[in-house]
Amino acid sequence: MIAVLSKVFVVGVGMSNVGRFYERPLRDLAAEALFKAIDDASNLLPDFIVVSNMLSSQAEQENLASLIADYCGLRGISGFKVEAACGAGGAAMIAGYSLISSGLANSVAVVGVEKLSERSTPEVARGLAYAADADFEIPYGISFSGLNALVMRHYMDKYDVKRDEMSAWPILMHENGYHNPYAHLRMRITNEDVLKSPIIADPIRLLDSCPMSDGAAAVILASEDVAKKCNDTPILVAGIGNALDSTDISSRFELDSFLAARVSSERALKMAKLTPKDIDIAELHDAYTINGVVTLEDVGFAPKGKGAKYLYDGRFRPGDKPSINPSGGLKSRGHPVGATGIYQVCEVVMQLRKDFPGVKVGGEVGLTQNIGGVGSNITTIILRS
């Protein structure tokens, strides 16, 4: 049984654009997102800062909580950084949630920031591969795309899923993301575009893959008492759950689903006393088409083997229940790795408040799911208006 001492609310959100910002330092991106979130929370200055990030060593800067707090005029507050590979944002939300529900802090800024454009693609690919099992997978030269390709081929073979059915995912993501002013890749694509795009790691094509992005996103979390004073549209964090799986892919119990996606969403939904049928909006972690499709099934939005088929048949578009990734997802909004889980929370909060500046889908209950590694560290969050 989970003892929640204080309810936790999101009272402010802020995002920088997602893209490749060669001219902007990491601290500048973080400050933009944090200041927007503080302004959105009626200038509530946080007691605590939790920074989420994966690859700051590649950007040649560690100790990010001190760096960002000091740069933003918050010297003297408490804080630290959380790393959980690409799932750092979700993990940082758990830290922020715990600080408030335990009474250790009344308000917490959770700031996700990533700066991948400091390095070449092979260097970043190597850094990302460290989230897999470095001792037993890197000696073979496999990339994250390669590991996900092994899942995709197995899935398509086992459930007889066609290429065109899988392509429905990136086509919908780009249609949604086209309207998102924060998105990295704002372009519409066709089935033919997917088929003509270069093969990165067969069967994964370029248009199955998210871009490598820079970006920062921040949320201000507050206890019930503080939330009432600073914001007229607080969003409740109704459930939050995390689950782990192996870093290596060889010893997985199953290759066609992510155990941690299923378990973390069960934990979050149980805490919120809800079922998948109650979800109006979900932001899922589609670093690759296969991740989006598999997690549709693992969360419970589609039966096993049917995720891509449902999507191809027209489900999950804006207005459906649930609407999936109205932001455009990682595919179109982009994947500023350690910040991605915070972008998802910002986007769902804005949907519930009805002030998201892209595709608006409405609704009262939202879900975010943030994945680290090849499904090895997953956090699911339930948000309610």
Added chain:
Amino acid sequence: MSFQRIWRLKDILLDLVGIRCKDCGYTCYPPKAACPKCSSRNIERIALGSVGKIVSYTVVNVPIEGFENMSPLVIALVETSNGKVLTQLTNVKPEEVRLGMEVEATIRRSAMTLDGYVPYIVKFKPKES
């Protein structure tokens, strides 16, 4: 990856040593300090065996830093009688690889490490009938 890191693991990497749980019988590779199924620490190290079948594969055109000269890399997940192993395929053209193909282990050169050494590593090749 440094050469030392591969050297430390050479017995596991070259002999494909996995684990078997003495309590529940679960086997897997790479080795763990306790059983992933039942959490028992009552485990023993076992050889995976040198033959298996391909359960999934990919052809990586954009490899990680250090492997650029070896691409395209043909990577497979091979199921042996004692567990699955991620490995590189050799002696086969990418277009000839099939799911279910029988393969056997062999020793080959890996890519040069970032500190300039060339380690040996186990790759798999189509089984000779």
